[in-house]
Amino acid sequence: MIRIVTDSNAFFFEPDYAKSHNVRVVPLSVRVGGEVIPETFLTTEQLFKRINGGPLPKLEPPSPEHFAALFEELSQTTDTIVCIHFSGKLSGVPQNARAGAEALKGRTHIHVIDSATASIGLGALVEAAVREAERGADAETLMKIVRGYIPQLYGVFFADTMAYAARLSHIGRAHALLGEMLTIKPILALEEGDLLPIEKARTRAEAIEKLVEYSIEFSAIERCAIVQATPRPTEDTRALLEQLAAELPGQKWPIITYSPSLATLLGPDALGIIVLDGEVAD
Numbered sequence: 001m002i003r004i005v006t007d008s009n010a011f012f013f014e015p016d017y018a019k020s021h022n023v024r025v026v027p028l029s030v031r032v033g034g035e036v037i038p039e040t041f042l043t044t045e046q047l048f049k050r051i052n053g054g055p056l057p058k059l060e061p062p063s064p065e066h067f068a069a070l071f072e073e074l075s076q077t078t079d080t081i082v083c084i085h086f087s088g089k090l091s092g093v094p095q096n097a098r099a100g101a102e103a104l105k106g107r108t109h110i111h112v113i114d115s116a117t118a119s120i121g122l123g124a125l126v127e128a129a130v131r132e133a134e135r136g137a138d139a140e141t142l143m144k145i146v147r148g149y150i151p152q153l154y155g156v157f158f159a160d161t162m163a164y165a166a167r168l169s170h171i172g173r174a175h176a177l178l179g180e181m182l183t184i185k186p187i188l189a190l191e192e193g194d195l196l197p198i199e200k201a202r203t204r205a206e207a208i209e210k211l212v213e214y215s216i217e218f219s220a221i222e223r224c225a226i227v228q229a230t231p232r233p234t235e236d237t238r239a240l241l242e243q244l245a246a247e248l249p250g251q252k253w254p255i256i257t258y259s260p261s262l263a264t265l266l267g268p269d270a271l272g273i274i275v276l277d278g279e280v281a282d
Contacts, residue, residue: 005097081108124276152277219277224251227258229268229270
């Protein structure tokens with residue numbers, strides 16, 4: 001049977017999903033000061049408490065050697081591995097997985113899919129892969145179905161500060177500094193695997209309105225979530241939920257916490273939505 005591999009940025013609504021479906025989850029790490037901590041040992045709230053005025057945290061993807069060792073282990077029980085990972089433009093994870101796969105070239109069929117997304121989006125792709133694997137689909141069919149979902153995944157966020165996203169080359173520190181001086185809150189969209197500034201807001205209330213405007217563009221929401229830094233609903237979350245209920249009555253919006261690996265790009269107090277638009281095959 002095909003073995004599925006993902007990373008700890010993936011979010012599953014079912015806490016034991018990966019274990020119960022034999023999915024291997026590679027832990028991503030976060031560098032905080034001089035310490036590198038697997039994000040599975042750290043909550044997003046704990047991450048920001050550790051910073052305490054120090055350098056901003058940085059995502060550390062698993063090394064190619066880590067992936068090579070994992071693939072060597074899995075190859076003892078399968079000849080086909082499909083990896084689905086956190087967007088390569090934001091994390092470098094798919095690139096390292098491909099480099100690690102070179103060590104087993106010619107011995108094991110290893111396919112790496114760059115999800116171009118994060119969090120519940122990545123989790124949805126993994127679940128689609130698992131469904132196909134458990135049905136007995138071959139790797140080509142499985143990957144075609146998973147890749148077909150990628151254009152249906154959307155994410156938009158607003159961040160309280162541009163300092164974190166400024167480390168992405170297309171935003172830059174000068175742009176971020178100007179935003180900080182003008183107290184602008186950037187609206188960031190996940191587009192083609194990148195986190196791009198698409199709009200700006202002066203206040204959190206205005207930013208929430210823009211999230212709602214974005215959400216009502218979808219005609220057939222199959223899966224969605226509000227993502228925030230803390231596990232507890234905030235005043236902003238309640239305001240967002242109230243407006244979403246008015247615009248999209250009957251649509252449920254679960255609230256989830258974004259992972260430390262995503263927090264290295266969004267920073268503290270960000271808020272956003274991730275949507276899978278369109279029908280998901282059973």
